[in-house]
Amino acid sequence: xxxxxxxxxxxxxxxxxxxxxxxxxxxxxxxxxxxxxxxxxxxxxxxxxxxxxxxxxxxxxxxxxxxxxxxxxxxxxxxxxxxxxxxxxxxxxxxxxxxxxxxxxxxxxxxxxxxxxxxxxxxxxxxxxxxxxxxxxxxxxxxxxxxxxxxxxxxxxxxxxxxxxxxxxxxxxxxxxxxxxxxxxxxxxxxxxxxxxxxxxxxxxxxxxxxxxxxxxxxxxxxxxxxxxxxxxxxxxxxxxxxxxxxxxxxxxxxxxxxxxxxxxxxxxxxxxxxxxxxxxxxxxxxxxxxxxxxxxxxxxxxxxxxxxxxxxxxxxxxxxxxxxxxxxxxxxxxxxxxxxxxxxxxxxxxxxxxxxxxxxxxxxxxxxxxxxx
Numbered sequence: 001x002x003x004x005x006x007x008x009x010x011x012x013x014x015x016x017x018x019x020x021x022x023x024x025x026x027x028x029x030x031x032x033x034x035x036x037x038x039x040x041x042x043x044x045x046x047x048x049x050x051x052x053x054x055x056x057x058x059x060x061x062x063x064x065x066x067x068x069x070x071x072x073x074x075x076x077x078x079x080x081x082x083x084x085x086x087x088x089x090x091x092x093x094x095x096x097x098x099x100x101x102x103x104x105x106x107x108x109x110x111x112x113x114x115x116x117x118x119x120x121x122x123x124x125x126x127x128x129x130x131x132x133x134x135x136x137x138x139x140x141x142x143x144x145x146x147x148x149x150x151x152x153x154x155x156x157x158x159x160x161x162x163x164x165x166x167x168x169x170x171x172x173x174x175x176x177x178x179x180x181x182x183x184x185x186x187x188x189x190x191x192x193x194x195x196x197x198x199x200x201x202x203x204x205x206x207x208x209x210x211x212x213x214x215x216x217x218x219x220x221x222x223x224x225x226x227x228x229x230x231x232x233x234x235x236x237x238x239x240x241x242x243x244x245x246x247x248x249x250x251x252x253x254x255x256x257x258x259x260x261x262x263x264x265x266x267x268x269x270x271x272x273x274x275x276x277x278x279x280x281x282x283x284x285x286x287x288x289x290x291x292x293x294x295x296x297x298x299x300x301x302x303x304x305x306x307x308x309x310x311x312x313x314x315x316x317x318x319x320x321x322x323x324x325x326x327x328x329x330x331x332x333x334x335x336x337x338x339x340x341x342x343x344x345x346x347x348x349x350x351x352x353x354x355x356x357x358x359x360x361x362x363x364x365x366x367x368x369x370x371x372x373x374x
Contacts, residue, residue: 006031006152010033011159011289013159015304018059025120030121031152032123034126034127039107039114044184047102054093055309059113060116065102065104065109069108070189070214072090073195075087076195078197078248080207080246105212135282140154140283158286177225179224182268182295184265185258186217187258187263189215191253193211193253193254196208205223206296206351236265269295277326284311286308287308290337291303295344296344302370303340310374343362343365347359347362
């Protein structure tokens, strides 16, 4: 006997797709709604650490992810003029046969996960949001923005930092600004870029890049958070080109490729961590809806994927639904997620304060933590 027959997943990002895939694989009828009208993903590229790759392998999409991305096992540190300070073996926090890190285009990851969910029979609806959630002892009645309705044994809210599902069940949580903004650009990959190299210093706190495929990369520059909303697309391009021009090494190869304003985006770092239960009755929250961190450790997607894997494991192992299953999710996940969030914020704060913190020690501690399966 299964704990449930019907599940609604709200949100088509990494956490939502992963939960949908794992439940559908075991015969659960899953519907997924995504408020965006098409399958898109904000940003240019994504850096996935080994513990994220471990879950992607569990989802049955590793071969496609590997083909679409660029794996590597080393991290470089450079001075602003491009001089190599160190080449550090990156911790393999996933399985030994997986790379330590893989970069790939965000839209490609979104496509792969959604395609996998659809192939397993998940009903996916774009441009649709949840209007109301009404629970009783046996299920959840849901109405949607398109006028439809449905009844489900469980609702999974995986709809991001500003989760509408979270608001509908009365859970209050507000993201906190970290104080940094990040410029990102998506460009062709020069031959000189074969891993992530980080530069701390110069006009930006961090200048870095990540190969995302044989022919692509994303480059990023982290500055004090500013209101950049009034800039035109061409102005955003010129600001990023101006900042990038201060860095040497492979940046000399990247700079001439910064020509398309549509490939530039700018966002602010935020963090949040929900204290207490992640559910109300038969509605449970996962991923950025309950914890989010700045990308200083590149663990945001990994934490979201791990949430989905643990939730599915707990649900599928039980022979009947009980809210204690959802309590067990918090017991398994909250302390680990909190440690990652706090460490990610600490790295940012050291930079903001121009403080020489124990960065190697912190990174080693988190790598050791996430090397153990969630």
